[in-house]
Amino acid sequence: MSDALLAVSGLIAGYGAIEVLRGIDLEVAAGEIVAVLGSNGAGKSTLNRTISGVLRATHGSIRFADSAIERERPATIVARGLIHVPEGRCVFPNLTIMENLDLGSYRRGRVRRESNRERVFAIFPRLAERRSQRAGTLSGGEQQMLAIGRALMAEPKLLILDEPSLGLSPLLVEELFALIRRINGEGIALLLVEQNVVQCLEVARRAYILEKGVFVLHGNSADIRDDPNLKRAYLGL
Amino acid sequence: MLTVVLQQGINGIVFGSLYVLVALGLTLIYGVLVQINFAHADVVTIGAFAAYFFTFAFGGNYLISIGIALMAGAALGWLVNAAIFAPLRERGNELLPLIATIGVSILLQNAMLLWFGPIPYAFDSPYSNKVIRLWGGTFITLQNLIIVVVSALTIALLYAFMKFTFMGKALRAVSQDRETAGLMGVNPNQLIMLTFVIASALAGMGGAMLGPILVLTPFAGTTVIVKAFAIVIIGGFGNVEGTIIAGLVVGLIESYTTQFVNPGLTDIVVFTLLLLMLALRPTGLIAEKREENV
Numbered sequence: 001m002s003d004a005l006l007a008v009s010g011l012i013a014g015y016g017a018i019e020v021l022r023g024i025d026l027e028v029a030a031g032e033i034v035a036v037l038g039s040n041g042a043g044k045s046t047l048n049r050t051i052s053g054v055l056r057a058t059h060g061s062i063r064f065a066d067s068a069i070e071r072e073r074p075a076t077i078v079a080r081g082l083i084h085v086p087e088g089r090c091v092f093p094n095l096t097i098m099e100n101l102d103l104g105s106y107r108r109g110r111v112r113r114e115s116n117r118e119r120v121f122a123i124f125p126r127l128a129e130r131r132s133q134r135a136g137t138l139s140g141g142e143q144q145m146l147a148i149g150r151a152l153m154a155e156p157k158l159l160i161l162d163e164p165s166l167g168l169s170p171l172l173v174e175e176l177f178a179l180i181r182r183i184n185g186e187g188i189a190l191l192l193v194e195q196n197v198v199q200c201l202e203v204a205r206r207a208y209i210l211e212k213g214v215f216v217l218h219g220n221s222a223d224i225r226d227d228p229n230l231k232r233a234y235l236g237l
Numbered sequence: 238m239l240t241v242v243l244q245q246g247i248n249g250i251v252f253g254s255l256y257v258l259v260a261l262g263l264t265l266i267y268g269v270l271v272q273i274n275f276a277h278a279d280v281v282t283i284g285a286f287a288a289y290f291f292t293f294a295f296g297g298n299y300l301i302s303i304g305i306a307l308m309a310g311a312a313l314g315w316l317v318n319a320a321i322f323a324p325l326r327e328r329g330n331e332l333l334p335l336i337a338t339i340g341v342s343i344l345l346q347n348a349m350l351l352w353f354g355p356i357p358y359a360f361d362s363p364y365s366n367k368v369i370r371l372w373g374g375t376f377i378t379l380q381n382l383i384i385v386v387v388s389a390l391t392i393a394l395l396y397a398f399m400k401f402t403f404m405g406k407a408l409r410a411v412s413q414d415r416e417t418a419g420l421m422g423v424n425p426n427q428l429i430m431l432t433f434v435i436a437s438a439l440a441g442m443g444g445a446m447l448g449p450i451l452v453l454t455p456f457a458g459t460t461v462i463v464k465a466f467a468i469v470i471i472g473g474f475g476n477v478e479g480t481i482i483a484g485l486v487v488g489l490i491e492s493y494t495t496q497f498v499n500p501g502l503t504d505i506v507v508f509t510l511l512l513l514m515l516a517l518r519p520t521g522l523i524a525e526k527r528e529e530n531v
Contacts, residue, residue, distance in 0.1 A: 073424070074420055075424040079422055086417060086420060092417070095409060103406060106407065
């Protein structure tokens with residue numbers, strides 16, 4: 001896939017002397033949903049933080065929409081349309097919902113901020129109702145919706161969701177995955193980094209399985225889903 | 238008796254509002270950087286000297302000199318951050334910029350000592366002798382009225398900036414969670430610079446208004462900054478509303494302790510309060526909920 005929206009190759013990254021990612025190759029095509037699965041400590045969050053520029057790669061290249069981004073700052077990467085919703089939602093608790101959303105459009109200017117807000121409120125009517133409430137007063141599920149809504153405010157081409165289903169009730173998880181399909185239906189590519197294997201494989205077209213900083217397996221979700229040996233060996237199902 | 242209580246209340250608010258101006262700068266910088274700026278005191282001193290030389294050497298108007306001090310402070314804040322703190326932050330070691338603030342402080346103090354000498358300057362505001370009579374036998378000098386009005390206007394403007402402008406919201410976002418703000422496309426370095434400029438501008442104008450009250454020497458700022466540190470802690474590190482309230486409270490406590498207890502005890506009372514706050518309510522008067530990233 002040379003026309004990939006995101007192409008990561010030979011990526012090595014970590015913290016100081018500790019190497020967490022030990023040679024990662026990953027591609028996401030425009031409009032595609034791709035899942036990265038793996039247990040805690042496999043390096044999923046490090047991968048996300050390196051792609052979004054919070055963490056510098058020690059080796060390897062990251063290309064997004066035909067530009068090399070591995071040396072760019074998070075702010076520039078956001079402006080290009082690659083948006084990362086961090087694990088644990090990370091809404092700004094002391095700002096209102098509206099203020100949180102507006103910050104999502106930080107790089108987009110006032111006019112587009114307003115039209116983006118209308119679009120997000122249409123997807124999340126509950127956020128519209130509570131627009132002047134402080135984000136810290138929302139429930140966990142609502143905060144996750146806010147974090148995703150805030151990311152949509154940035155007009156993403158690719159959205160990286162880090163453990164979006166973490167701590168949500170089964171009902172809310174259903175709602176979340178329906179939402180992921182809806183967002184994808186608008187042409188936005190998604191990189192889903194999850195522990196929730198079953199639903200991820202349902203929604204994603206392809207999946208990568210991360211273990212100790214390397215991909216031990218990747219392929220079509222359907223193939224992984226339908227192969228009991230693969231599931232047992234790599235996913236503990 | 239009531240007159241004395243009211244009068245000391247007025248005096249307390251005068252000092253309190255100056256403390257707030259100085260402490261707000263510390264709080265803003267702490268909020269965004271989680272770093273204490275020890276050089277803040279010297280920005281206050283330089284503001285005071287800027288106002289002094291503008292009024293006495295060039296015969297300028299005192300009110301305009303407050304604006305001059307504000308600009309001097311802002312320029313100094315910009316210069317020090319651009320030349321020293323920002324490059325050090327790039328190194329990734331959080332201790333370096335902190336120690337650098339101490340270094341900058343000593344450097345500025347000694348530079349001022351060299352130029353201005355150790356002998357106190359008599360900075361008399363033309364408004365210090367104009368007395369306005371208020372209700373019940375109380376009064377306020379025009380100078381003190383200027384202090385209260387200018388401080389209140391400045392604090393209100395800053396508050397409105399933080400609350401209602403997009404830049405202010407981004408600043409609050411950075412101080413709540415710098416990494417996530419970066420993921421929104423906010424460039425933290427720009428906002429850190431903005432914070433330094435605003436904080437130093439406040440310190441500079443605070444200096445211009447403290448000048449006529451303090452003994453103006455190259456070390457004048459340090460006497461105020463110690464109280465400002467106490468106020469920042471009592472108000473809850475990085476909390477703007479808490480700092481405003483704590484500043485006024487400390488001003489009032491000082492004023493009433495001086496009148497009714499013993500002038501020698503004022504600092505003891507203020508710092509006992511500080512220790513009590515640290516022991517009983519370390520999050521400050523108004524606790525902001527900061528979420529931990531697990």
